[in-house]
Amino acid sequence: MKVVAFPRTEQGSGASRRLRNAGQTPGIIYGGTAAPVAIALDHNALFHALKKEAFHSSILDMEIDGKVEKVLLRDFQVHAFKQLVMHVDFQRVDANQKLHVKVPLHFVNAEVSPAVKLNSAVISHVMNELDITCLPGDLPEFIEVDLSKVEAGASVHLGDIALPKGVSAVAHDNPTIATASVPAGQVSAEEAAGSTEAEKK
Secondary structure, X not given: OEEEXXXXXXXXXXXXXXXXXXXXXXXXXXXXXXXXXXXXXXXXXXXXXXXXXXXXXXXEEEEEOOEEEEEEEEEEEEOOOOOOEEEEEEEEOOOOOOEEEEEEEEEXXXXXXXXXXXXXXXXXXOOOEEEEEEOHHHOOXXXXXXXOOOOOOOEEEHHHOOOOOOOEEOOOOOOEEEEEEOOHHHHHHHHHHHHHHHHHO
């Protein structure tokens, strides 16, 4: 994804306020061997980009004065009650240095799992993103969690997920990613139906 930014010479709260009034968002690029650079971005373009999942977990092409460098979104601040992005931070990316980032989890095939098809279980997502390390070239936009074989009452753990090549999870244990549980009311309804059948006999 490409992002166009402009160098920003004036700094301070007054200058930032003037930028926002002019429809721009102040930001900064840092990291690597170069000095931090203060930038400004078109607010509306940035606001809509932030709604896209890929913008948060992909290497971005940042163009400033015709020069493009690879960056990663690191932080942004939004106004407490207005639809206004107050500030945004980007980090330069070195192709040879590993990144430490969070990527979203995409859960697939829940509807064909034994838990849902046979037991009408409810799949709960315990985690929606995963902390990983990898080289920039190996950064996945998301990680897929296949739920097709999950049984009722079972859990999916980090160890059950096939991570993309070159990607390592940052976890000291084997955390739970998702669970499949049968609703309590449904269990008792099934039991009641079973009891009725037994009484008829």
